[in-house]
Amino acid sequence: MLKVDNINVYYGAIHAIKDVSFEVQEGEIVTLIGANGAGKSTILKTISGLLHTRTGSIHYEGKDLKGIAPHNIVKMGVAHVPEGRRMFSRMTVEENLQMGAFTQPAASVADSLENVYSRFPRLKERRKQVAGTLSGGEQQMLAMGRALMSKPKLMMMDEPSMGLAPILVEQIFDIIKELNQAGSTILLVEQNALMALSVANRGYVLETGRIVLSASAKDLLNNDSVKKAYLGG
Amino acid sequence: MSFLSYLINGISLGSIYAIIALGYTMVYGIAKMLNFAHGDVIMVGAYVCFFAVTRFSLPPVVGVLLAMVVCTLLGMLIERLAYKPLRSAPSLAVLITAIGMSYFLQNSAQLLWTSNPKVFSSVVGNGALKLFDGQLSISYVTIVTIIICFAIIALLLFIVQNTKMGKAMRACSEDKGAAMLMGINVNTTISFTFAIGSALAAIAGVLLCSAYPTLMPTTGSLPGIKAFTAAVFGGIGSIPGAFLGGILLGVIEIFAKAYISTQLSDAIVFAVLILVLVIKPTGLLGHEIHEKV
Ligand SMILES: Nc1ncnc2c1ncn2[C@@H]1O[C@H](COP(=O)(O)OP(=O)(O)OP(=O)(O)O)[C@@H](O)[C@H]1O
Ligand SMILES: [Mg+2]
Numbered sequence: 001m002l003k004v005d006n007i008n009v010y011y012g013a014i015h016a017i018k019d020v021s022f023e024v025q026e027g028e029i030v031t032l033i034g035a036n037g038a039g040k041s042t043i044l045k046t047i048s049g050l051l052h053t054r055t056g057s058i059h060y061e062g063k064d065l066k067g068i069a070p071h072n073i074v075k076m077g078v079a080h081v082p083e084g085r086r087m088f089s090r091m092t093v094e095e096n097l098q099m100g101a102f103t104q105p106a107a108s109v110a111d112s113l114e115n116v117y118s119r120f121p122r123l124k125e126r127r128k129q130v131a132g133t134l135s136g137g138e139q140q141m142l143a144m145g146r147a148l149m150s151k152p153k154l155m156m157m158d159e160p161s162m163g164l165a166p167i168l169v170e171q172i173f174d175i176i177k178e179l180n181q182a183g184s185t186i187l188l189v190e191q192n193a194l195m196a197l198s199v200a201n202r203g204y205v206l207e208t209g210r211i212v213l214s215a216s217a218k219d220l221l222n223n224d225s226v227k228k229a230y231l232g233g
Numbered sequence: 234m235s236f237l238s239y240l241i242n243g244i245s246l247g248s249i250y251a252i253i254a255l256g257y258t259m260v261y262g263i264a265k266m267l268n269f270a271h272g273d274v275i276m277v278g279a280y281v282c283f284f285a286v287t288r289f290s291l292p293p294v295v296g297v298l299l300a301m302v303v304c305t306l307l308g309m310l311i312e313r314l315a316y317k318p319l320r321s322a323p324s325l326a327v328l329i330t331a332i333g334m335s336y337f338l339q340n341s342a343q344l345l346w347t348s349n350p351k352v353f354s355s356v357v358g359n360g361a362l363k364l365f366d367g368q369l370s371i372s373y374v375t376i377v378t379i380i381i382c383f384a385i386i387a388l389l390l391f392i393v394q395n396t397k398m399g400k401a402m403r404a405c406s407e408d409k410g411a412a413m414l415m416g417i418n419v420n421t422t423i424s425f426t427f428a429i430g431s432a433l434a435a436i437a438g439v440l441l442c443s444a445y446p447t448l449m450p451t452t453g454s455l456p457g458i459k460a461f462t463a464a465v466f467g468g469i470g471s472i473p474g475a476f477l478g479g480i481l482l483g484v485i486e487i488f489a490k491a492y493i494s495t496q497l498s499d500a501i502v503f504a505v506l507i508l509v510l511v512i513k514p515t516g517l518l519g520h521e522i523h524e525k526v
Contacts, residue, residue: 048414074416086411088404090520099404102397103416150416 001026001185002047002154006056009039009046016042018209021056024154024187029180031188031196031217033230034206040189041083043206044156047187048080049073060154075103079152083159083189085143089132093123096131096142100149109149116145119175137168144175155179156187161195173199193230197221205230234368239491240484245375245444247483248382252437253460254467254475255389256430262406262470263426266324269331270311271434272457273338276450278304278435279442280346283353293356300435308431309424317420335454342450350449353442374443381440385433386476393472398425406470459486459502466506468519477517482506 002024009017017039024030032040045051047058049070058065065073074080088096097116101109117124120141126134131142140160147155160176161169169192177199180186190196197203197217205213205226213226220226253275260268278300285296315334319327361372393399401422404412409419434453441456442448459482467478485505489498509517 050410050413069418070413071416071418074414080414082411082414086408086414088407088411090407091403095400099400099412099415099417102401102404146415 001061002187003059004043004047004056005058007043007046007053007058008055009042009051009053011042016209017046017053020206020209020211022204022211022214024185026153026185027180027183028202029176029186029188029200031190031200031203032206033190033193033196033203033220035191035229037208038206039209040206041158042209044080044082044158044187044189047073047156048078071103074150077151077153079147079150079155081143081147081155081157081160083162085139087131087134087139087142087146090130092128092130093134093142094127096146097123097149100146103150108151112149112151116148119148119178120145136163137165137171140164140168140172141175144172144179148179152184154185154187156189158189159191160188161190161192169195193226194221234365235491238369238371239487241371241375241379243484243487244480245378245483246487247463247480248378249437249441249444249456249479250460250463250482251382251476251479252385252433252440253456254464254479255385255472256433256437257461258464258467258469258471258475259389259402259426260430261464263402264312264316264423266316266327267331267461268311268316268427268430269328269457269461270315270334270338271430272453272455272460273335273342274304274308274311274431274434274453275438275441275457276342276448276453277307277338278438279353279448279452280342280351281435282356282439283351283442283448286354286356297356297436297439300439301432304431304435304438305428308427308434312424312427317423339450339454346450348450350447353446353448355443355446356439357443372444374440378440378444381436382476382479385436386472389429389472392429398422402426459499462503462506465516466509468516471516471518471520474516474518481517 005021007017007020020043032043034040042051046053049065049068060076060078088099097113098109101112104112122138123141123145126138134142160172164172173195176186176188188196188200197220200217203215203217203220204211256271257268260266281300281303282296285291285299286293311334315330316327319330355374357373357377361370362376363370393402401417404415404417405419405422413419438453460479463478463482464475466482467474482502486498486502489501493501
């Protein structure tokens with residue numbers, strides 16, 4: 001479904017992503033794990049069209065994404081839940097969700113809203129609340145709900161567990177599994193390697209802009225160097 | 234009775250400031266830049282209407298519509314050519330470009346139309362409404378200006394709250410990156426914002442010159458600065474703020490002229506502005522500025 005082939009991404013002179021290639025098949029949960037600054041967010045932003053690669057290509061459903069503007073990539077069915085949630089903090093919960101459905105026909109928005117509210121009842125309770133005043137966990141739910149409003153085929157999530165209490169992290173990962181079972185393909189970026197690998201089918205390990213390991217999630221969980229570097233021994 | 238008359242004239246002048254301030258505030262809210270050329274777009278609008286009516290003998294309404302069309306295109310062109318390439322440049326570079334654009338428009342106007350003042354004839358005629366046995370006389374321009382300003386505010390609030398483009402504008406004003414990830418075309422949204430602001434500038438130019446009939450290449454400059462002040466006063470980025478700031482500025486200016494001193498009126502206006510900003514740095518209706526990291 002997604003094929004990233006030999007991309008190199010720069011911030012000015014900084015070479016952030018080096019010869020990265022990976023794939024996501026339809027129906028999978030694939031995770032990119034790596035430490036701070038490894039380049040995880042940069043990869044997602046490049047897929048979304050916010051950044052550009054100097055080499056190689058990114059294909060989504062067989063189409064080359066080169067030169068396609070970010071808003072059109074969303075229309076093609078790719079949703080990106082950005083790092084730090086990026087709520088529209090002055091809008092209400094419901095308005096944020098409606099923004100998520102920007103690419104969708106107006107007639108379908110009510111249904112999508114009901115759908116998101118049934119998955120996140122908490123958001124329904126808070127629908128009139130201004131997003132900036134939500135708790136961190138609620139904001140993460142809103143960010144995921146907002147992405148779902150665009151009816152994505154591929155959902156990319158950037159560190160959904162960041163800053164959340166362990167119980168909430170569990171909840172978020174349960175939801176990710178459910179979304180996947182309901183048919184979404186998921187590309188998950190995480191520092192929390194244990195959680196990410198426990199829900200994913202496959203994983204890639206990123207170190208300073210390069211993929212150093214790729215294997216099934218199960219194998220990565222048992223890999224000694226991964227255990228040492230990312231799973232606390 | 235003179236108090237009431239001053240008040241009405243103040244609201245009318247303030248309405249013109251408000252209409253101009255809306256252009257500043259919307260562009261600031263969405264593109265996060267101060268479009269100093271905005272005042273000069275007003276002047277262009279007034280010239281277009283002037284020539285349409287005097288040289289081509291078109292009806293005033295057509296003159297106004299023509300001015301709106303020309304200014305809309307001009308505003309979009311300025312954004313496309315001068316500001317868009319600087320979208321990710323430091324804000325100082327953008328500011329200098331905007332000031333340069335302002336001089337460019339003024340100088341072009343001088344070249345095209347000379348700096349001789351033109352006498353603009355009011356698009357709504359020179360009549361006046363007489364009330365209280367003629368003790369209170371309100372010119373039609375004054376009345377029309379106030380009505381148009383209120384209509385514009387109502388329309389804009391409707392657009393921003395209820396239309397798709399309005400929602401895109403709000404999203405872009407909060408976080409352009411996140412807006413893109415919602416599927417919003419940020420370039421189109423910014424361009425649309427310049428278009429609306431510039432169309433309003435055309436209306437403001439015509440109303441301004443209908444009330445104060447001297448038209449020169451520098452005509453837009455001082456009202457532009459005052460309207461910018463009004464936008465800051467009301468809280469830059471806020472549409473109700475621009476409205477409130479504009480009206481208050483107009484009223485304060487007229488009262489200062491009437492009761493204190495004509496020469497000092499501008500100084501008084503700015504003193505009030507500074508006082509407000511000391512007490513409330515975000516302006517009357519402004520919200521805190523969140524810097525995204
Ligand atoms: N806007 C930028 N300008 C310059 N360098 C940047 C920029 N954004 C990221 N970088 C650099 O690119 C590298 C990769 O950053 P990226 O944000 O992709 O890392 P990450 O893996 O997502 O890290 P984290 O887990 O901390 O979010 C880092 O070295 C970072 O300093
Ligand atoms: Mg990151």
